Amino acid sequence: MSHRRAVKSVERLGLGGPVARWRRLRERLHRDVRKNGYDAERNTFVRAYGQEPLDASLLLLPQLGFLPPMDRRIRGTVAAIECDLVRRGFVLRYDTREADDGLPQGEGAFLPCSFWLADAYAMCGRRRDAKRLFGRLLKLRNDVGLLSEEYDVERKRVVGNFPQAFPPIALINTAPNLRRVAPPAERRADRSAGEVDTGESRRRATGLRVR
DSSP states (O other): OHHHHHHHHHHHHOOOSOHHHHHHHHHHHHHHHHHHSEETTTTEEOSSTTOOOOBGGGGGTTTTTSSOTTSHHHHHHHHHHHHHHEETTEEOSBOGGGOOSSSOSOOOEEHHHHHHHHHHHHHTTOHHHHHHHHHHHHTTOOTTSOOOSEEETTTTEEESSSSOSHHHHHHHHHGGGGSSSOOHHHHHHHHHHTTSOOSSOOOOHHHHSOO
16 A cells, blocks of 8 residues: 555655656555465455454455455455354454454454445445445444444443544445445545556446446
8 A cells, every 4th residue: 555655646746756666566565465365265365474364454455446346356355254253243353362462352343344344345236235234333323423442242232432433434434335326435446446457357437336
């Protein structure tokens, strides 16, 4: 992302910099992640090279334009996260049993990640699933519309920091992505996809729109 942003700063804002070198680095990193950050056996991208566990941030790959939403690897990553990280309809950041983060095992579903899943659903053409998940998330707001950081799916109560800015920001970002007209996430992804030459055929904006 840093090299992509650097190239964009030169191309769109007229700033100076070794843009040719940055483009080469950007494309080299893109190839490297596609090769080493992907588990071909499971058809999913992974949290880190040489590891099998997943992280919910992988749901952002289509929004970042890393690959088109309809690419089998993106769809496979969404399916793998549904299998490994979804608990009763909500998404964990990662499996705390497989992460050495210095914290006690077990935490609630991290609400921004569930909004990311709704975004991924919409971009992959699963609009009904996206709306259903979005509706579940809206029901977690309190009487003045505030959201907590996490949700305990076992005790069915909000937990963590309250209120926290991340969930409402995610809500605001996801809401327009459920529209039938090309949503913001798809427009961003389409622009970003054009920045990296992967040598693969890409769907343009009309092919990515949720029907």
